[in-house]
Amino acid sequence: MASIAEYYAGKSVLITGATGFMGKVLVEKLLRCCPGVSTVYVLVRPKAGQSMQQRVNDMMKCKLFDRVREDNPDFHKKVVPVSSELTQPGLAISPQDITKLAACVNVVFHCAATIRFDEPLKHALQLNVIATQQLLSLAKQMQNLEAFVHISTAYANCNRRHIDEVIYPPPVEPKKLIDSLEWMDDGMVREITPRLIGERPNTYTYTKALAECVVQQESDKLSVAIIRPSIVGASWQEPFPGWIDNFNGPSGVFIAAGKGILRTMRASNDAVADLIPVDVVINLTLAAGWYTAVHRPKSALVYNCTTGGINPFHWGEIEHHVMSTFKRNPLEQAFRRPNANITSNYLINQYWILVSHKFPALLYDLYLRLSGQKPQMMRIFNRLHKAIGLLEYFSSQDWEWNSDNVSMLMAQLSPEDRKMFNFDVRQLNWPEYIENYCIGTKKYVLNEDMSDIPAARQHLRKLRNIRYTFNTLLLIFIWRVFIARSQMARNIWYFVVSLCFKFLSYFKASSTLTN
Numbered sequence: 001m002a003s004i005a006e007y008y009a010g011k012s013v014l015i016t017g018a019t020g021f022m023g024k025v026l027v028e029k030l031l032r033c034c035p036g037v038s039t040v041y042v043l044v045r046p047k048a049g050q051s052m053q054q055r056v057n058d059m060m061k062c063k064l065f066d067r068v069r070e071d072n073p074d075f076h077k078k079v080v081p082v083s084s085e086l087t088q089p090g091l092a093i094s095p096q097d098i099t100k101l102a103a104c105v106n107v108v109f110h111c112a113a114t115i116r117f118d119e120p121l122k123h124a125l126q127l128n129v130i131a132t133q134q135l136l137s138l139a140k141q142m143q144n145l146e147a148f149v150h151i152s153t154a155y156a157n158c159n160r161r162h163i164d165e166v167i168y169p170p171p172v173e174p175k176k177l178i179d180s181l182e183w184m185d186d187g188m189v190r191e192i193t194p195r196l197i198g199e200r201p202n203t204y205t206y207t208k209a210l211a212e213c214v215v216q217q218e219s220d221k222l223s224v225a226i227i228r229p230s231i232v233g234a235s236w237q238e239p240f241p242g243w244i245d246n247f248n249g250p251s252g253v254f255i256a257a258g259k260g261i262l263r264t265m266r267a268s269n270d271a272v273a274d275l276i277p278v279d280v281v282i283n284l285t286l287a288a289g290w291y292t293a294v295h296r297p298k299s300a301l302v303y304n305c306t307t308g309g310i311n312p313f314h315w316g317e318i319e320h321h322v323m324s325t326f327k328r329n330p331l332e333q334a335f336r337r338p339n340a341n342i343t344s345n346y347l348i349n350q351y352w353i354l355v356s357h358k359f360p361a362l363l364y365d366l367y368l369r370l371s372g373q374k375p376q377m378m379r380i381f382n383r384l385h386k387a388i389g390l391l392e393y394f395s396s397q398d399w400e401w402n403s404d405n406v407s408m409l410m411a412q413l414s415p416e417d418r419k420m421f422n423f424d425v426r427q428l429n430w431p432e433y434i435e436n437y438c439i440g441t442k443k444y445v446l447n448e449d450m451s452d453i454p455a456a457r458q459h460l461r462k463l464r465n466i467r468y469t470f471n472t473l474l475l476i477f478i479w480r481v482f483i484a485r486s487q488m489a490r491n492i493w494y495f496v497v498s499l500c501f502k503f504l505s506y507f508k509a510s511s512t513l514t515n
């Protein structure tokens with residue numbers, strides 16, 4: 001049987017979402033590890049004043065592509081952008097491009113989606129479901145198509161605790177929903193959205209579940225695979241450890257904690273943090289494409305691409321390693337010293353939000369106002385609270401994913417492919433991974449230089465001195481205002497001190513007795 005790289009040699013591949021986080025890693029890996037691939041067509045739209053060609057050129061200039069550039073400086077010639085807006089009828093692909101794609105594409109990877117948790121239902125449906133349906137129609141016109149790989153999410157069925165590698169019945173028949181929403185105005189859709197999504201936390205997971213059903217319904221005669229990654233994080237090994245380029249999911253939380261802005265968040269210390277490195281997801285995706293094309297399974301095979309059941313790590317441990325990394329490798333211009341804590345208790349979290357988020361933000365904004373600048377800290381905290389409010393659902397509970405198909409796929413690979421397209425997360429060393437992840441956010445998301453770490457440490461020392469001074473002044477103020485002026489406050493103070501003293505003596509005595 002052909003190895004993965006041998007299979008892709010001479011093949012034409014179509015990728016949607018190639019400019020996104022996972023799409024980029026997929027393009028890079030394909031070009032680097034399957035150098036015989038014939039053409040990589042990428043569906044791209046013009047955006048923010050940039051043409052599609054310009055966007056693809058910029059993408060290929062980024063650091064992620066350094067290794068493939070070294071191996072083959074002409075790699076970009078294999079990447080052919082095709083203009084497409086997925087929310088438009090026919091995906092807005094020109095008839096000439098349709099003809100070309102229909103004639104030569106062998107494998108389709110569908111990564112594009114809106115991953116925003118607050119996306120209005122109509123738009124999420126348009127992009128995540130209707131565009132998938134249209135892409136499947138296009139795929140059916142492809143005369144030489146061997147595999148269609150759809151990227152879903154492990155949380156598409158997060159209303160269940162145990163999730164098998166099967167396509168579950170959809171919450172509603174997708175076609176019926178598409179027809180109903182067509183005539184409703186945005187206000188009506190907004191009103192019925194909570195009723196429709198039911199136990200799911202957002203329109204994203206809801207529409208991804210519908211998309212899986214569409215893939216199943218429309219895939220007659222196509223060989224299909226569905227990949228369900230959990231929370232996709234920075235790269236583990238490839239092309240280099242710690243590569244990440246966005247604030248999504250945990251990355252934004254890590255950065256906010258490293259900057260000393262985020263001090264508290266609702267999450268369960270003991271819940272499994274089902275992070276999965278992006279390179280693992282992409283290796284599995286390419287292997288699944290190969291397996292689907294070679295074995296042509298009769299029905300769509302689903303791959304739950306998760307870590308929790310195989311090599312579990314918990315949010316409490318993540319908190320510890322994130323804080324420890326940012327203390328050793330501080331981010332520049334931190335607002336406060338990094339010291340974030342997670343708690344599953346609502347009231348404790350609210351207390352710390354007040355004391356550690358809102359109070360310092362108010363003080364800082366007051367300082368900005370007094371120095372003639374525009375206040376901004378409260379606005380930043382409001383946005384942060386909105387973002388972490390949307391993530392809490394995923395960090396406060398556990399899910400169990402069956403991953404038999406992933407194990408089966410791994411068993412099908414040759415020893416060389418198992419190394420080259422490694423998705424065995426048993427080998428993942430979490431503390432090392434989290435350290436590289438945090439350093440990756442510093443280097444590649446915030447574009448901070450590692451040589452500036454001594455200055456960042458100096459800044460943290462300055463912040464610590466400010467805190468000591470502030471606490472001392474606060475204590476003197478409280479003493480002057482309350483204790484020194486009122487006999488009652490003095491009595492309470494002495495009462496509290498004597499109570500503490502008695503408490504301490506009691507513990508000393510009982511520990512002496514037990515010894």
Ligand SMILES: CCCCCCCCCCCCCCCCCC(=O)SCCNC(=O)CCNC(=O)[C@H](O)C(C)(C)COP(=O)(O)OP(=O)(O)OC[C@H]1O[C@@H](n2cnc3c(N)ncnc32)[C@H](O)[C@@H]1OP(=O)(O)O
Binds near residue numbers: 231253257
């Ligand atoms: C130490 C503690 C350790 C404890 C750890 C606990 C961690 C728990 C983490 C749990 C993660 C769970 C994820 C679950 C994933 C489900 C898996 C998936 O399938 S799906 C994949 C997962 N999908 C997602 O993760 C999507 C989640 N994100 C969203 O839905 C939206 O971004 C939003 C609603 C949060 C904000 O909307 P809106 O207010 O309209 O803001 P915009 O979007 O327009 O962005 C404006 C600017 O802010 C930037 N920025 C953005 N986020 C953050 C951040 N967190 N922070 C900082 N910055 C952030 C952004 O880059 C932009 O910058 P610029 O371009 O202006 O310079």
Ligand SMILES: NC(=O)C1=CN([C@@H]2O[C@H](COP(=O)(O)OP(=O)(O)OC[C@H]3O[C@@H](n4cnc5c(N)ncnc54)[C@H](OP(=O)(O)O)[C@@H]3O)[C@@H](O)[C@H]2O)C=CC1
Binds near residue numbers: 087208233
């Ligand atoms: N990131 C994660 O944690 C997880 C992601 N997934 C799934 O993986 C896939 C990729 O996610 P990720 O890379 O993180 O997402 P990104 O948001 O980084 O990328 C989304 C991609 O979709 C493209 N896209 C969005 N809207 C349109 C449109 N209207 N027309 C054309 N292209 C469009 C974007 O193009 P443009 O650059 O033009 O905006 C971009 O290339 C998604 O299907 C997601 O559901 C699953 C589990 C976890």
